[in-house]
Amino acid sequence: MLRRRTVVTAGTAALLAAGCVPRQELEAPPDRPNVVGTGEPTSGVREGGDLVMALSSEPDRLDPTTSSSLYTRYVMQPMCEKLYDIDSDGEIVPMLATELPTIEEGGLTLTFPLRTDAVFSDGEPFNAAAVAAMLTRHLTHEASSRKSELGPVDTVEAVDEHTVKVTFSAPFSPFTAALADRAGMILSPKAVEEMGDDVGNHPVGVGAFRFVGRVPQTSIELERDPLYYDADNVHLDRIIYRIMTDANIRAANVQSGDVHVADSISPQDIEVLEAARGVTTLQVGSLGYQALTINLRDTDPDGNPTDPPLIATDPRVRQALSIALDREALTNTVFNGWYTPAGSPIAPGTPFSTPESDHLPAYDPDAARTLLAEAGAPIPYPLQVKVSNSQDALRYAQAMQAQLSQAGFALALLPTEYTAILDAQDRGDFEAVQLGWSGRVDPHGNAYNFWTTDASNNYSGYSSPEMDDLLARGAEQTSIDDRAATYGEAVTLMQEVNAVIYLYRQRSLTALSSDVTGVATFADGVVRLSHAAFLDEKET
Amino acid sequence: MGRFLAVRAVESLITLLISAAVIFLGVRALPGDPARAMAGEEATPEQLAAIRADLGLDQPLLVQFLAFLRNTVTFDLGTSTRTGQEITQMLAAAIPVTLQLSVYAIIVAIIIGITFGMYAERRRGKPDELLANAGVLLGLSVPNFWLGLLGILILAVMLGIVPASGYVPFFESPVRSIYHLTLPALVLGTGLAAVIARQTRASLIETMGTDYVRTARATGIAPRRVLFRYGLRNSLIVLVTIVGLQLGGLISGAVVTERIFALPGLGRMTLDAVFSRDYPVIQAVVLVVTFSYVLINFLVDVLYSVVNPRIRTGGARA
Numbered sequence: 044m045l046r047r048r049t050v051v052t053a054g055t056a057a058l059l060a061a062g063c064v065p066r067q068e069l070e071a072p073p074d075r076p077n078v079v080g081t082g083e084p085t086s087g088v089r090e091g092g093d094l095v096m097a098l099s100s101e102p103d104r105l106d107p108t109t110s111s112s113l114y115t116r117y118v119m120q121p122m123c124e125k126l127y128d129i130d131s132d133g134e135i136v137p138m139l140a141t142e143l144p145t146i147e148e149g150g151l152t153l154t155f156p157l158r159t160d161a162v163f164s165d166g167e168p169f170n171a172a173a174v175a176a177m178l179t180r181h182l183t184h185e186a187s188s189r190k191s192e193l194g195p196v197d198t199v200e201a202v203d204e205h206t207v208k209v210t211f212s213a214p215f216s217p218f219t220a221a222l223a224d225r226a227g228m229i230l231s232p233k234a235v236e237e238m239g240d241d242v243g244n245h246p247v248g249v250g251a252f253r254f255v256g257r258v259p260q261t262s263i264e265l266e267r268d269p270l271y272y273d274a275d276n277v278h279l280d281r282i283i284y285r286i287m288t289d290a291n292i293r294a295a296n297v298q299s300g301d302v303h304v305a306d307s308i309s310p311q312d313i314e315v316l317e318a319a320r321g322v323t324t325l326q327v328g329s330l331g332y333q334a335l336t337i338n339l340r341d342t343d344p345d346g347n348p349t350d351p352p353l354i355a356t357d358p359r360v361r362q363a364l365s366i367a368l369d370r371e372a373l374t375n376t377v378f379n380g381w382y383t384p385a386g387s388p389i390a391p392g393t394p395f396s397t398p399e400s401d402h403l404p405a406y407d408p409d410a411a412r413t414l415l416a417e418a419g420a421p422i423p424y425p426l427q428v429k430v431s432n433s434q435d436a437l438r439y440a441q442a443m444q445a446q447l448s449q450a451g452f453a454l455a456l457l458p459t460e461y462t463a464i465l466d467a468q469d470r471g472d473f474e475a476v477q478l479g480w481s482g483r484v485d486p487h488g489n490a491y492n493f494w495t496t497d498a499s500n501n502y503s504g505y506s507s508p509e510m511d512d513l514l515a516r517g518a519e520q521t522s523i524d525d526r527a528a529t530y531g532e533a534v535t536l537m538q539e540v541n542a543v544i545y546l547y548r549q550r551s552l553t554a555l556s557s558d559v560t561g562v563a564t565f566a567d568g569v570v571r572l573s574h575a576a577f578l579d580e581k582e583t
Numbered sequence: 584m585g586r587f588l589a590v591r592a593v594e595s596l597i598t599l600l601i602s603a604a605v606i607f608l609g610v611r612a613l614p615g616d617p618a619r620a621m622a623g624e625e626a627t628p629e630q631l632a633a634i635r636a637d638l639g640l641d642q643p644l645l646v647q648f649l650a651f652l653r654n655t656v657t658f659d660l661g662t663s664t665r666t667g668q669e670i671t672q673m674l675a676a677a678i679p680v681t682l683q684l685s686v687y688a689i690i691v692a693i694i695i696g697i698t699f700g701m702y703a704e705r706r707r708g709k710p711d712e713l714l715a716n717a718g719v720l721l722g723l724s725v726p727n728f729w730l731g732l733l734g735i736l737i738l739a740v741m742l743g744i745v746p747a748s749g750y751v752p753f754f755e756s757p758v759r760s761i762y763h764l765t766l767p768a769l770v771l772g773t774g775l776a777a778v779i780a781r782q783t784r785a786s787l788i789e790t791m792g793t794d795y796v797r798t799a800r801a802t803g804i805a806p807r808r809v810l811f812r813y814g815l816r817n818s819l820i821v822l823v824t825i826v827g828l829q830l831g832g833l834i835s836g837a838v839v840t841e842r843i844f845a846l847p848g849l850g851r852m853t854l855d856a857v858f859s860r861d862y863p864v865i866q867a868v869v870l871v872v873t874f875s876y877v878l879i880n881f882l883v884d885v886l887y888s889v890v891n892p893r894i895r896t897g898g899a900r901a
Contacts, residue, residue, distance in 0.1 A: 097845075101855065103621065104667055111623045185633055188622070243667060259666055259673050260855050261750070261847035287748065287845045288855075291732060296845075299739040299747040462860055465624065466615035469631075480624060499627040 075381070077327045079131045080563030080571075081555070088560060088576035091280045096572065097287040097296055097305040101260060106243030107228035108181050111188045113481050113568075116225060117306065118263050118284055121573045122164070123248025125227035126155070126174065127219060129484055133330070133393045133566040135223050139169065139249060143219065150214025150521050157205040160272045163231035164253035171201030177229045178209070191499070192221040192488070194518070214519040216526065220485030224567070251277040251573035260286060278561070278576035290434075297322055297554045304562060306570050308552040309435065310381035316554050325553040328392065330489070330566045331482030332385045333436070335428070335544040336468070337361055337475050340504035344470040352474060354426060359418040361541035364426075365404050367411035367450030368443065374547045377439045385548040387534040388480070388489040390566065394523055395486045399531030404538055408450035415451050423453035429467055430477040432458040439547070440477055468502045476502070479549070484567065486530045487518045493543060494533070505542035591884055595877040599870070603655065606869040607648055610862050616640060617664040620860040638664055638862075651866065661863040663856075670867045673852060678871070680848035683753055684840070685833045687764050688772035689826060695776035697822075700783025701815070707788070715780075722777030727836055731770045731843035738766055748845040767844045771836050775829050782825050786818035820887075827883035834872055 102115040128138040144155040161169035178199045181189035194215030202208045234247035252265035263284040293305040294312040339355045354360040370384035389400040430440040444454040491514045492500040513533040520526045551568040561575040618634035660670040703715040739747035745766045753760040838850035856864035
């Protein structure tokens with residue numbers, strides 16, 4: 044297999060080293076509160092109309108069981124509701140279920156009641172049997188991407204017409220949060236039976252809208268579903284998602300009025316949009332993070348033993364790297380204060396955040412040099428970092444490179460295309476890699492797979508019984524406070540061993556034309572359009 | 584003529600076969616495979632293995648290649664690994680877009696290019712020739728992506744006279760279709776227009792200096808008629824070649840243009856397929872593009888031999 048070696052020009056590095064040394068005091072970033080929605084439309088909305096949303100990435104199959112694209116959630120939201128959703132505070136709230144689950148037998152049994160008035164868009168009734176069938180499909184379909192999210196489920200059964208009971212072989216608290224994501228989307232059992240895997244090309248769910256058609260790489264069209272249980276509060280005739288992968292182009296299209304809503308606006312464009320007439324913006328802190336993963340393995344990608352570099356064997360070198368980063372200054376400079384620095388996989392302000400999880404390692408370049416000297420590391424210490432070739436990631440990496448040179452690190456950046464970087468991660472073909480995680484509602488989804496021994500996303504190869512125990516406990520405890528405390532302990536340990544060094548947290552920035560209302564976006568980043576409407580021109 | 588055609592046809596076939604092999608191996612040399620791209624950030628090793636087995640990626644390369652050849656010959660292009668849609672359908676939707684965009688861009692390019700070229704020739708030695716030449720140089724040097732962004736910013740956002748994106752099929756509404764494609768066609772056609780302008784100018788200068796043009800002038804034919812009838816007409820053979828060659832270039836230029844204007848054409852389809860390592864789609868698109876290159880070259884050769892019979896014997900000897 045060919046290995047791509049892209050070398051960053053020394054010129055760029057020199058330029059940044061000269062220009063980006065944050066020695067002088069930086070202005071504190073402006074306080075940017077979350078703006079999660081335009082508010083529910085009340086009076087003065089126009090009934091009807093077609094809303095066009097520019098989507099930054101194309102969803103894969105529109106099948107909740109096999110989909111692995113996050114953008115599937117955007118398109119499914121209006122046409123395939125979930126058992127649970129999250130609200131503006133990131134708390135889990137009922138959607139197709141009517142209450143949070145009742146937990147019994149120390150977390151081994153979960154029971155939840157369902158809406159009685161919901162109907163699938165093909166006219167089939169929504170009931171416990173449909174939910175049981177879908178959850179079973181998630182657990183048994185051979186190409187399922189949901190299996191690991193649902194945990195050690197033993198049985199799923201319909202207790203009566205509108206009550207579902209799930210039993211586990213071991214307690215698994217993240218289950219409810221999984222049902223607030225793709226695992227909680229329920230398709231009509233009749234449609235699944237008739238179409239099989241093809242149902243992803245024509246999904247049938249419960250929602251304000253129903254699927255009309257899809258033109259590959261171009262658009263996905265939905266129309267109002269008259270069978271929806273809350274149809275009185277649906278205003279648009281149609282929603283058309285248009286795929287526009289380039290951030291500048293999405294911004295320009297909102298300004299020109301060709302699209303009404305656009306997701307994932309770049310911090311580079313947001314200020315221009317905020318100043319533009321006729322455009323409003325929504326912003327919400329993401330549950331995900333961007334981080335630097337260090338390869339600790341003592342084998343090469345083919346499994347042969349190698350002589351690992353000092354950074355893999357001596358935690359002091361990694362500690363030095365972590366405290367040589369002025370996360371706040373870097374994030375503010377590179378992203379104009381739109382993104383926030385991160386020190387852990389748990390987003391601040393969420394139900395699981397604690398002082399421990401919010402703690403940022405203090406910036407101390409002198410101490411970093413001392414640590415490097417103690418570890419017997421050569422100064423400058425060379426480190427090769429693979430970084431995604433997206434604009435944002437590259438700009439951050441270059442600023443980081445300049446800053447780390449102050450503390451005795453010489454970073455060589457290797458910009459690598461997204462799929463290639465995922466592949467390098469899997470195979471352990473990196474010294475350090477800078478990549479993000481989109482984030483999950485439950486902290487389990489942001490920590491367990493990255494830190495426990497031999498877990499699927501444990502790219503660093505880190506392993507310790509203490510971490511395994513903490514993260515297993517976090518998934519089994521049932522009270523939020525207990526769980527938050529456990530994850531706090533885990534974060535403290537993470538910041539000692541630094542196998543993954545957390546850098547910053549993005550904000551989901553959404554632009555919309557100001558004649559649109561009823562749009563909301565919460566911490567999962569999904570733009571909710573079910574109750575969107577155009578404002579009545581006469582009243583604006 | 585028959586032998587000439589046969590030789591060219593066999594050559595074309597060999598070209599196609601070689602490019603099929605190159606593209607088959609080329610996409611597999613990229614780091615990461617469709618399974619890796621499909622599973623995204625949250626993949627488990629079991630999931631990756633399941634997807635690979637499902638797509639037949641766990642088979643030996645030779646087996647995969649033979650299957651690919653067999654399917655190609657039987658016109659079975661398979662399904663996209665990413666969206667599960669039929670590639671034949673995807674192509675059927677994408678080709679008209681790129682074709683329409685290319686034809687529109689060529690028309691724009693020919694109109695602008697010939698006008699500029701003739702103007703530059705007529706004003707030879709005068710200051711405004713410099714202006715025309717500078718315009719041509721600018722057209723050649725400005726990259727598509729920048730021109731596209733600038734076009735959107737000025738014509739769509741600031742002036743609001745053309746839409747910034749969107750595509751309407753020609754047969755749904757010809758007027759709206761052309762309206763939506765105007766800006767992309769301008770952007771895509773600019774480079775070609777510059778090439779045509781230079782060629783028109785150069786070849787007009789040459790033609791207008793020939794004896795028969797002088798004779799025509801001497802017989803008192805109106806200068807305009809000399810320019811169009813004798814000058815431009817005889818310069819056209821060069822233009823046919825240029826347009827033929829550049830048509831292929833337009834398809835690659837469409838990759839950038841289609842991405843900027845969110846047009847659902849072949850270029851966009853290729854780019855997305857490469858990013859998601861959608862092997863069957865990349866292979867199919869490259870085959871179709873190679874096929875059209877080969878076909879266009881073949882047709883240009885045939886057209887030559889019609890325009891100039893001497894080429895026929897030359898071709899047959901080779």
